[in-house]
Amino acid sequence: MIIDPAARQTDGEAVRIAKDVLSAGAAAKVCLPDGPEEFARALGRRGSRRPVVVGDDRALVRTVTLLHRQRELAGCALSVVPVGDSGLAESLGVPGGTVAAARAVLDGAERRLDLLVDDSDGVVLSTLGIPPEPVRAAVAAPVPAAAGRAWYRSLVRTLAPRPPRLPAVPAPGPSRLRIEVDGEAVVDLGQPVEAVAVTPGTGGLAEVRVRPLSVGAEATPLRAFGRTVTVFGADFRYRADAAVSGPVRRRTWRVAEDAWALVLPPA
Template sequence: MSAHVPAGHSLLVVIDPAARATDGESVRIAKDVLCAGAASVKMAFPESAEEAERALTHRGRRHLVVLGDDAALLRTVNVLRRERTLHDSPVSMVPIGPRSTLAHALGVPAQVPAAARAVLDGVERELDLLVDESGGIVLGTLSLPYGMPVAHTAAHWWTPVEKTARSLVRTLTSPIPVNGSAPQHRQRLRVEADGVVLADLDEPVHEVSVRPAPTGLAEVSVRRAPGSAQVSTRARTVTVSGRDFRYRADSAITGPVRTRTWTVEPSAWRLTVPR
């Protein structure tokens, strides 16, 4: 269900340091569009994770706008969820940076002017969220197994010594070193959807994908071999277990773990998209 964004609203615009470093012109365009159309605009220029969290915590009644890429969006949703204000604090996004596929998939325009205009006259769309027992979240797609990668997560934006924006950009935008672009071998995994076993440890699994569906359930797909037919279902909870497996949750690679359960939180957050 969608709601109209209030006309003439006040904005808090949080500008990610990597966005400023990689594409200052897009940041300027977004600021010009937002300042021309909003009743008032407060700009925040965090240089650390702590500064970004303080800006979000002290946003007051202002409508939150993030200028950055998928990592900035994920970080924002995580902070709001920890505050228990996620559903009450709609998020608007202007994608700026090389890693913005998640924002686009969720309905945010790829072009900066169009995304900025959607902030001003779009609608708020309620979206589901996948949450695991450790507090990890998935906005878009969960996929596994994932070979033996070196994990690069959103935490790499904030290096402990050099916190300049350009060093942060170099860290995150460098290719993730993996042993090839896909898992090198199939893995034995037990996959359960609402208690129903879709795959077990007696046979290798080529691919498992889980994503929130617009029904309050997750879409679960299991493929046993490359090119084979996949088994698909919808479920509220998904449990995967196996020997030291890794998985990709949106842009972050996590693991190894031996078991993990994801549960759908229906209508957990709101994102501004075009009408």
């Protein structure tokens, strides 16, 4: 059991519950790395033990990336108990609650999933977005851990001084990109696009959705399926799962079919 440092800071009570449930149901070795390097070493020293990551979506992506780059991903079934941001993990089928997720680790079954691998050896588990979604410039004030008591968190939020409301950072303007799926152009540089989304599906195919810039009437979204997706043109940034990368001028993603196994609740 590898407990991400951010999880211990975010919700120590959830971490304790996960440890208790997992230790009661199976022989568990607990690792408490202090940073990314120790996290990687703990993962590399797992031996024949099945890794269980207690942490948020970034910890999940970091684990899959490390295993992929070590060429050990295909033979390693991964389990996750989300603590912190868990939208990605839940979209893959992991329960959001600590107890339910820990029980799924003990009683669940492996499910093999596709992912995207780019030409810099990065991975995408769920959705690739171009451009990244805009974020707010204001940062919410931190809320102390409340030992699982929702009413206490609500009280703290009520009493804490509210940060000034700042306007959202405007979304990037339309991009001129050439998007190829399996070598065939879906849209070329002459057609500005507002957004592109690429999602690994099933059977080794990715779904590509392109929203062209609308002039007057709303433009019809374009949709394609393929094993490789190449995007190039003006410098662009993209969001891969929980992280923003770029700017890059060209990037290719390919689908790795059944590339990894995630332990999920029985169907």
